[in-house]
Amino acid sequence: MPLDYSADEIVVSPYSKLAGIYDDVMSHVDYKQWARYIQKMILKWCPEATRILDISCGTGSLLAKFDSNRYRLFGFDLSYNMVMEAGRKIRALQFPVSLWCGNMKSFRLKNRVDVVVCLYDSINYLLNFEGWSRCFDCVFDSLNDRGVFIFDICTEKNSLKYFRNYVERKNRNQYQYLRASKYNAETNVHTNRFEIAFNSGSQKYVEIHQQYIFPANEVFDFISKSKFKKLYAYDGFTFRSAHKNSLRIHFILKKTGT
Ligand SMILES: C[S@@+](CC[C@H](N)C(=O)[O-])C[C@H]1O[C@@H](n2cnc3c(N)ncnc32)[C@H](O)[C@@H]1O
Incomplete structure (x- = not known):
């Protein structure tokens, strides 16, 4: 009904x-745990990282859980209202994050970062691999050499x-x-x-x-043809390999040089 x-x-x-009710609707999501998981991945694969960019930051819940003493944090999102909510949250927490409105398919940074994240199946909003190509190119250009791109997909x-x-x-x-x-x-x-x-x-x-909902094998194929080196595809929220029954897959890719 x-x-x-x-x-x-x-x-x-x-x-x-x-946007205005997103945090209430998503109150079941443990962003603290998610941020901890992503930080572990960063410490393992890019320990020298100091700058992190979230290219679909939503209301900033994940950014607000990263270790701001260790990392300089940046975030953008396509939705103006989501960014406004993120700004409110970040200001209330007096948390040092730079936020703006942007499109993951067409962005450029003045200063590169070491890590780009795109989580909670945000990349599934790009409806074809042409969109992914544009996103991957922007991410590649925004990363320092040996920087990493961490994103997740929801599976079929x-x-x-x-x-x-x-x-x-x-x-x-x-x-x-x-x-x-x-x-x-x-x-x-x-x-x-x-x-x-x-x-x-x-x-x-x-x-x-x-x-x-991109078939996982097509995503693997797309990555193998991209400029990135695939480091790992994890079964959601674990450090085990993704498998045919994975519900969420976290990918970590490395920029291996220009
Ligand atoms: C499911 S929400 C996840 C938000 C946030 N990552 C989180 O974990 O709460 C998906 C987000 O992707 C954003 N998004 C969709 N298409 C986008 C695009 N082309 N560029 C940037 N953000 C986009 C939406 O505005 C939305 O905030």
Whole structure:
């Protein structure tokens, strides 16, 4: 059942309205643990790193958990509202992070970094490998030699197991929320429809998010043809190799020289 149909329905761009409630909706995600995992990977594969850039920083939850005494932190995101939320969080925590709005398919840095991260299946928002190529080129140019690119993907197993026809609802004091997920195994497109109604207004906002679920073997093939050297593909949140039943895969690639 959708949220109340009597409300005026307004279709808005991804993360424009979700941004304001994103942290509440994602309160089950343990970003501290995630940041710890990524930092372990960095210490193992790029121990000399001092500068980290998150190219889909969302509301800055992951950046805010990195060790700011050790690393200089930077982040951008396509969604202006997500970056605004990130700014609020970072200021409240008095946490030193530089943030801006940007597109992972077309960005350039004044000063290179040692690590680029793109997590929580953000790269799945790029709907084809042409988009990946543009992203990989930008990341490559933004990294110092021997810098690393860490990203993750959601696998088809995950979409089929949990999101074939998934519905989630929240009824809070300030808002009502519905997420309906569908996975089309013919097109490999995973669609999330978010309906959000703030109790202070009469509108219902609808966001349609589409993510392409790249077959893992095609991702491996794409990486092998890229300028990067693949260091490892980890089964999500572990240091074991990814396998055919992995639900999330964390990749770590190295820039081996220009
Ligand atoms: C699932 S959220 C994850 C956000 C954040 N990484 C986290 O872990 O909470 C996906 C994010 O990818 C961002 N995104 C989608 N396409 C993008 C693009 N082309 N460039 C930069 N960010 C993008 C969205 O705006 C959104 O904030």
